[in-house]
Amino acid sequence: MVITVDHLLDKLYEKNQLSKEELIYVLENIHEDSKKKLFYYARKTRDGYYGNKVFMRGLIEFSNICKMDCLYCGLRSSNNNASRYRLTKEEILDCCIEGYKLGFRTFVLQSGEDPWYTEDRMVDIIKSIKSKFPDVAITLSIGEREEEEYKSFFHAGADRYLLRHETASRSLYDKLHPHASFDNRINCLKVLKEIGYQVGAGFMVGLPEQSHEDLVEDLIFLKSLNPHMIGIGPFIPHSETPLANAKGGTVEDTLVMIALTRLMVPDGLLPATTAMGSIHPKGRELALQAGANVVMPNLSPTSVRPKYELYENKICVEDNAGHCRYCIENRIKSIGMVLDTSRGDHWKYSQAKAL
Numbered sequence: 001m002v003i004t005v006d007h008l009l010d011k012l013y014e015k016n017q018l019s020k021e022e023l024i025y026v027l028e029n030i031h032e033d034s035k036k037k038l039f040y041y042a043r044k045t046r047d048g049y050y051g052n053k054v055f056m057r058g059l060i061e062f063s064n065i066c067k068m069d070c071l072y073c074g075l076r077s078s079n080n081n082a083s084r085y086r087l088t089k090e091e092i093l094d095c096c097i098e099g100y101k102l103g104f105r106t107f108v109l110q111s112g113e114d115p116w117y118t119e120d121r122m123v124d125i126i127k128s129i130k131s132k133f134p135d136v137a138i139t140l141s142i143g144e145r146e147e148e149e150y151k152s153f154f155h156a157g158a159d160r161y162l163l164r165h166e167t168a169s170r171s172l173y174d175k176l177h178p179h180a181s182f183d184n185r186i187n188c189l190k191v192l193k194e195i196g197y198q199v200g201a202g203f204m205v206g207l208p209e210q211s212h213e214d215l216v217e218d219l220i221f222l223k224s225l226n227p228h229m230i231g232i233g234p235f236i237p238h239s240e241t242p243l244a245n246a247k248g249g250t251v252e253d254t255l256v257m258i259a260l261t262r263l264m265v266p267d268g269l270l271p272a273t274t275a276m277g278s279i280h281p282k283g284r285e286l287a288l289q290a291g292a293n294v295v296m297p298n299l300s301p302t303s304v305r306p307k308y309e310l311y312e313n314k315i316c317v318e319d320n321a322g323h324c325r326y327c328i329e330n331r332i333k334s335i336g337m338v339l340d341t342s343r344g345d346h347w348k349y350s351q352a353k354a355l
């Protein structure tokens with residue numbers, strides 16, 4: 001029998017697994033018709049676990065100060081033209097109060113790797129949010145920390161942790177992350193899982209020199225880590241970084257990676273990322289139609305939004321929390337999906353609570 005992309009997609013849909021060679025074959029040979037089939041299978045797989053619901057998280061970007069120097073990121077420490085800010089605990093709580101009124105039951109606290117937020121300060125912030133809003137989930141996205149800190153945050157009430165692996169190709173990782181350790185990052189993800197967090201990994205598509213083989217590494221890595229959440233977005237060049245003149249990822253390539261990820265990790269929570277919305281007016285809707293099932297509208301104060309510039313031309317920087325909340329709901333409705341305003345835990349965690 002002649003192997004075709006369509007046969008391989010059938011196999012992937014049935015078994016949620018393909019070999020490295022098969023995945024490379026798919027990436028090298030996929031065409032428009034087989035993409036339709038891929039997205040259809042991705043939607044069916046998602047619907048089997050979560051229905052046509054889209055879960056909503058409120059993103060609070062509480063500091064853009066970062067000690068890391070990732071080549072792609074506008075917040076990198078070498079970017080002296082970034083205007084830096086930190087939110088106080090009170091300002092973060094104000095975002096939560098507003099978000100709670102708008103129906104958010106998950107707050108994602110994201111920042112650069114900012115050591116000012118020590119273990120004690122983070123614990124205080126987490127406990128303050130949880131005592132005011134016991135029914136919300138807290139997701140942290142603050143980078144690599146010590147195991148002991150991860151444990152304290154968890155015991156203080158943090159439920160989930162996002163730490164994208166960025167790329168599973170060690171050589172590409174090393175080129176993009178000066179003074180950082182690929183092994184440490186992967187180890188952090190394992191430690192976070194062991195502690196009991198719902199863990200999010202993820203990667204960028206269209207990084208300079210990223211090959212199909214590298215992207216297949218991402219899929220195989222995710223299959224073995226089996227995280228609860230997976231954030232995938234296009235790389236978007238930022239003019240104040242060494243990658244200013246790089247090409248950047250495309251909507252088309254990112255959609256294929258989202259759909260393949262859905263089939264490899266069928267029960268994952270996959271956001272339709274802001275980066276997708278930033279390179280295409282319907283980027284987030286397209287991601288949802290390729291198997292994503294989470295949106296993360298911005299809850300940060302409008303005054304700081306333009307400063308959290310991971311990449312340029314980011315959407316929503318002039319908008320406020322209420323606007324984004326309803327904008328996103330309309331977008332979800334426009335493609336026949338339904339906004340779900342519950343905490344939106346991974347199904348394994350929802351079951352554990354019901355028992």
Ligand code: 5AD
Binds near residue numbers: 166233235237311
């Ligand atoms: N383009 C797209 N995504 C980026 N990120 C950082 N810089 C960029 C960029 N220039 C992503 C990284 C990081 C997440 C918070 O944002 O994957 O983990």
Ligand code: FES
Binds near residue numbers: 319
């Ligand atoms: Fe922010 Fe649409 S989600 S303006």
